Amino acid sequence: MEIERKWMVKGWPQLPLKLLREHNMRQGYLTVRPTVRIREEELRFDASGAPLFTSYILCFKTGAGIVRNEIEIAVPEDKFRDLEQMIALPLIPKLRRTYALTGGLHLEVSHVDEGLPTEFWYAEIEFPDEKTARTWNPSADGLDDYLNNEVSEKPGSSMGEYWEQTRVRGRF
Numbered sequence: 001m002e003i004e005r006k007w008m009v010k011g012w013p014q015l016p017l018k019l020l021r022e023h024n025m026r027q028g029y030l031t032v033r034p035t036v037r038i039r040e041e042e043l044r045f046d047a048s049g050a051p052l053f054t055s056y057i058l059c060f061k062t063g064a065g066i067v068r069n070e071i072e073i074a075v076p077e078d079k080f081r082d083l084e085q086m087i088a089l090p091l092i093p094k095l096r097r098t099y100a101l102t103g104g105l106h107l108e109v110s111h112v113d114e115g116l117p118t119e120f121w122y123a124e125i126e127f128p129d130e131k132t133a134r135t136w137n138p139s140a141d142g143l144d145d146y147l148n149n150e151v152s153e154k155p156g157s158s159m160g161e162y163w164e165q166t167r168v169r170g171r172f
Contacts, residue, residue: 002061002070003133004126005152011121012109013146017099020106021045026091028084028167032160035061038075038083040091056080065153066133089167092159101125101141112159118166123147 027039036059043053056079060071075083084091092112099107109123123146127133138147151157 002068002126003066003128003130004124005066005133005136005150006157007123007147008149008151008157009109009121009123009146012097012111013099013107013123013143015142015146017101017107017141020098020100022098023094023096025094025096025110027094027159028087028089028091029160029163030083030087032158032164035059035158035160037061037160038080038087038091040080058083064155064158067130092163092167103140105136107141107143112162113166118162122151 022044024042024044025039027037030036030038039057039059041055041057043055045052054077056075056077058073058075058080060069062069093114094110094112095114096108096110099109101107105125105127107123107125109121111119111121113119125133125136127136138144
């Protein structure tokens with residue numbers, strides 16, 4: 001189960017938040033309804049930017065909005081490459097930074113398709129339950145100006161929709 005809220009944002013947060021980790025990612029979709037996605041995640045921590053660990057994930061999602069069913073399975077790199085070839089479209093590159101928030105929550109900010117005309121930024125927070133998700137207020141962490149464009153339950157705001165628009169239909 002995945003319980004998260006999502007916001008469209010402009011750039012990295014300018015508040016003094018503690019940076020926990022940074023990932024270079026590439027992801028693509030075998031299908032978006034239901035969602036079947038592959039993702040390569042290269043974990044980076046040190047200032048030199050050298051990769052510390054790369055994982056390959058096959059993900060299944062159903063539902064829409066704040067609460068969705070999600071199953072993630074680690075796959076070997078060779079199987080990831082096979083699935084990538086089956087997709088036969090350019091994967092979506094993302095740089096994700098994860099910041100610590102109060103109450104043990106994490107703010108994940110992603111920069112998508114850097115340098116392309118379709119480039120954008122978004123932020124997500126995963127929650128332990130639906131009640132916490134629906135009652136959490138960005139002002140609790142001084143983020144009310146940064147997280148002011150929520151799209152959690154707005155149709156067409158998923159990465160799967162973005163995939164269809166930019167890769168499947170080729171609208172770069």
